[in-house]
Amino acid sequence: MKSTLTQRIVAEGLGTAFLLAAVVGSGIMAAKLSGGNAALALLCNTLPTGAILAVLILMLGPISGAHLNPAVSIAFALRGELRARALLPYIAAQVIGGIAGVWAAHLMFELPVWQISATVRAGPGQWFAEAVATFGLVMTIFGCVARTPAAAPYAVGLYITSAYWFTASTSFANPAVTIARSLSDTFAGIAPANVAAFISAQLAGMIAAVVLGHWIWRS
Secondary structure: OOOOHHHHHHHHHHHHHHHHHHHHHHHHHHHHHOOOOHHHHHHHHHHHHHHHHHHHHHHHHHHHOOOOOHHHHHHHHHOOOOOHHHHHHHHHHHHHHHHHHHHHHHHHOOOOOOOOOOOOOOOHHHHHHHHHHHHHHHHHHHHHHHHOHHHHHHHHHHHHHHHHHHOOOOOOOOHHHHHHHOOOOOOOOOOHHHHHHHHHHHHHHHHHHHHHHHHHOOO
C-alpha cells in the first residue's frame, strides 16, 4: 500500500529527530568519556551517526524515501522524483524533527533544553568541505538508486562515517542538521552566525551532484 503524504511527512520528521538525537547525544557522551581526547571524541561521535543512518533508511525508506535532509529532498525534486507539493512539507518536517531530536538529547543528558551554540565553524576550507561532503552524499544516493538500491542504507551510513574524517567541517552535509546543531552548545554544535554559509555550500554541492549525476546515470 502506498504511503499517504501525512505518513511520509511524519516519517521524515521522526527519522530526522532520531538522527539528531544520535548526533548530539553521542557527541555529549563522547565528550564526557573521552577524557579530553578530541580524536577519540570525534570517533565516538562518528560511529553512532553512521550506524543510525543505515538503520533509519532501512526503517523509513519504504515509507518516505528517508531523505532526512532538505538537500536530498530538493535534489529529488529537481530530478522530478519528488512532487513539488511534498517538498516544503518534507523540509519543514526535517527541520522541526531535527530540533526536536536535539532537545531530546539535551533532556536525556539532563542539560538545559534551550541552548545556542558558541562553536565557530567558518572559513573557506570548511565551506568548501561542506560543498564536497554534500556533493559526495548526493552522488552516493543517486548511484545506489540507479544501480544497487538495496545497498543505499549501508552506503549512506558508510559515506557519512568516512566524510566525518576526510572533510574539514566533519560533514554536516544537511541543512536541517546544521540548523538543529546551532541549538546545542555541546560537542556537535555550530554557532548560528555560521549556519547560512554552511547551508549555501551544501546547496551548491547538491546542485553539482544533480547535474553530474544526471549525466553519469542518464541511461
